[in-house]
Amino acid sequence: MAEEAILGYLEKNEQISDSGNFAAERGFDHNDVVNVIKSLHGFRYIDAQDIKRETWVLTGEGKKYAAEGSPEVQLFLAVPAEGSISKDELQKKLDPAVFKIGCSQAGKNKWVEMGKQVSRKVQNVEDKVKDLLLQVQNGHALSKEEISSLKARKLIVPQTWKGYSVRKGPNYAPKRKKAATDLTRENLQKGDWKELEFKEYNFNAKGQPAEGGHLHPLLKVRKQLKDIFLQMGFEEMPTNNFVESSFWNFDALFQPQQHPARDSHDTFFLEEPSTTRELPEDYVERVKRVHESGGYGSRGYGYEWKREEANKNLLRTHTTAVSSRMLKALAEKPFAPKKVFLHRSCFQK
Numbered sequence: 001m002a003e004e005a006i007l008g009y010l011e012k013n014e015q016i017s018d019s020g021n022f023a024a025e026r027g028f029d030h031n032d033v034v035n036v037i038k039s040l041h042g043f044r045y046i047d048a049q050d051i052k053r054e055t056w057v058l059t060g061e062g063k064k065y066a067a068e069g070s071p072e073v074q075l076f077l078a079v080p081a082e083g084s085i086s087k088d089e090l091q092k093k094l095d096p097a098v099f100k101i102g103c104s105q106a107g108k109n110k111w112v113e114m115g116k117q118v119s120r121k122v123q124n125v126e127d128k129v130k131d132l133l134l135q136v137q138n139g140h141a142l143s144k145e146e147i148s149s150l151k152a153r154k155l156i157v158p159q160t161w162k163g164y165s166v167r168k169g170p171n172y173a174p175k176r177k178k179a180a181t182d183l184t185r186e187n188l189q190k191g192d193w194k195e196l197e198f199k200e201y202n203f204n205a206k207g208q209p210a211e212g213g214h215l216h217p218l219l220k221v222r223k224q225l226k227d228i229f230l231q232m233g234f235e236e237m238p239t240n241n242f243v244e245s246s247f248w249n250f251d252a253l254f255q256p257q258q259h260p261a262r263d264s265h266d267t268f269f270l271e272e273p274s275t276t277r278e279l280p281e282d283y284v285e286r287v288k289r290v291h292e293s294g295g296y297g298s299r300g301y302g303y304e305w306k307r308e309e310a311n312k313n314l315l316r317t318h319t320t321a322v323s324s325r326m327l328k329a330l331a332e333k334p335f336a337p338k339k340v341f342l343h344r345s346c347f348q349k
Contacts, residue, residue, distance in 0.1 A: 062155035070129035075102030084119035245276035247310035
């Protein structure tokens with residue numbers, strides 16, 4: 001609506017001299033008119049020049065007095081027309097701030113006689129302060145003296161009003177032509193692409209800043225648990241040995257070599273390097289003996305254990321393989337109690 005009004009007005013007139021008056025005369029919100037002017041100016045439909053005016057607006061205290069009356073008049077009206085009222089009784093009838101300011105201003109204006117008893121010195125008064133505040137509120141101009149008196153009482157503050165004067169621009173048209181942003185398949189088929197006006201691209205504009213990644217909730221929980229164990233004096237076992245031999249992954253844990261979990265459809269075996277470089281021979285011999293004939297209270301599996309199966313490399317299928325290596329390392333030293341932990345990290349399907 002505002003855009004049509006602006007372009008339509010300029011079609012018959014040379015300029016809009018004041019956007020504020022233009023908005024008020026047509027019942028538009030001035031902020032809406034300003035937004036339209038900025039948009040049309042950006043596409044060169046119009047040329048806009050800034051207008052700045054200093055105006056005065058009421059403070060919170062000023063708005064209150066414009067509605068309820070000035071403190072001095074409120075105090076005057078609280079004093080009986082005939083007789084007098086004690087100062088304490090008068091104070092109870094008024095807001096503390098109104099009473100304090102009212103006493104000062106009413107006494108200064110010689111409206112009341114102040115003492116232990118308060119009485120009127122005149123019969124009627126005029127609330128000039130309220131009248132001036134209402135004039136400011138309605139946008140009327142005041143004299144320098146009137147402005148100074150209200151400003152001194154902190155009832156008004158200056159405010160800069162911003163608007164525009166508007167003329168036709170180099171791309172003026174009575175109606176905005178919508179610029180195309182994309183060349184579509186339909187444009188090519190119909191042939192109307194020749195008549196399209198495309199929106200200019202600002203190749204220097206920066207894109208939206210990419211947000212950084214966030215930790216997965218499970219990773220957050222894992223870190224919290226890890227911190228708890230570390231604070232309790234535990235040490236974390238190394239889990240960065242992702243390629244493991246079948247010996248440590250299966251045999252050292254006494255999983256028989258014919259177990260289905262060791263078949264290729266459950267475990268990722270490596271073609272390169274296909275076999276491990278070395279194994280602790282004395283320990284391999286003891287593991288082999290337990291598999292074949294038992295020991296340490298076990299009867300064994302009663303089959304021929306094959307070294308070539310133990311040598312095969314694979315992607316570690318569980319972190320228990322790390323535990324088997326750690327237990328072996330601890331056994332090689334004079335044994336001492338040790339608190340260790342690890343988190344699950346495997347390549348199993």
